[in-house]
Amino acid sequence: MHRAARIEDAFHAFRARRALKRGSLPTVLSYPGYGTTEWIRVLGRVVLARDPRPGSRAERKNRKREESVRGWRSFISVPYSDIDVEIEVDGTCHSVRPDRGGVVDTVIPVCLQPGVHTVSLHAGHTGHVATSPVQVVAEEAAFGVISDVDDTVMVTALPRPLLAAWNTFVLDEHARVPTPGMAVLLERLAASHVGAPIVYLSTGAWNVAPAVTRFLSRNLFPPGALLLTDWGPTHDRFFRSGREHKELSLRRLVDEFPHVKWLLVGDDGQHDEQIYADFVMEHPGNVAAVAIRQLSNAESVLAGGRSKAEKHSQTSGVPWVYGADGAGLLAQLRAIGIAV
Secondary structure, eight states, rough: OOOOHHHHHHHHHHHHHHHTTTOEEEEEEEEEEEOOSSSEHHHEEEEEEEOOOOOOOOHHHHHHHHHHGGGGGGGEEEOOOOOOEEEEETTTTEOOOOOOSSSSEEEEOOOSSSSEEEEEEEEETOOOEEEEEEOOOOOOOOOOEEEOBBBEEEOOTSHHHHHHHHHISSSSSOEEEEOOHHHHHHHHHHHHSSSOOEEEEEEEGGHHHHHHHHHHHHOOOOEEEEEEEEOOOOSSSSSOOOOHHHHHHHHHHHHHHOOEEEEEEEEEESSSSHHHHHHHHHOOGEEEEEEOOOSSSSHHHHHHHHHHHHHHHHHHHEEEEEEEEEHHHHHHHHTTTOOO
């Protein structure tokens, strides 16, 4: 294992020992998952947390924090991996072990009908039980949506590092601004393709998953699975690659749903264009279209967007569309025959 990973593990073990001595208990944070009628992918994370006594000062402080959640609080949680997590699906229990970052990411065999089902997770013998929705996709499903998060559905200004740090770590969670029209676009796609899998794919850390889930719900985005990554060292490198996370996730979704054609939604502020272009060249039969939100003024969007779209479309045979917001992308998707 990489030296940085060993140092990180030792640091987490030290924090875990201190948290346990102070009365913290293993707590499961559950995230939306997905699957088919024969298997489901269950996602969650185990952290050490302490529930304050009802009516105590700590409870009042927690209530105030929930009303004004700063981004940095998401990164001080203590992950915990030295415990079994019990997952109950349709009356059947399965025991799994979190990874070194406390993340639960496992595939469980099932026999379920298409639709949304509820999965229960709890760690060890603690009384806290978390529930998570899992979207079971029908075998005949032929369309799905994979959307980036940062600067695609949520304005985070990631191309500007200092502003990105402010938005991520300092800004009040409730001050996060949704990209204009993107909630309407994704909701109409979900309504036009009932039962279609919706996946939010981001290079963000699992630490921010609860905040992202609340943001999506608060701004009326359609529910869907959230695929994030675990920041920090891996077994063979100092820092994990966000781009590799996206590429591997896209390939995995194609393997899991070979008959689904995906609408890929992203932005031109990071690497989405190149990642999607490479993916389209590898799997042209699994992509319905690519929609890119441009982070520029209206004039450059109109001037540069059309030529880039034509170039990509001619090269791959898969239609590309560009727009400054959800309304612009919606109109172009309709023009190329995507039901919205």
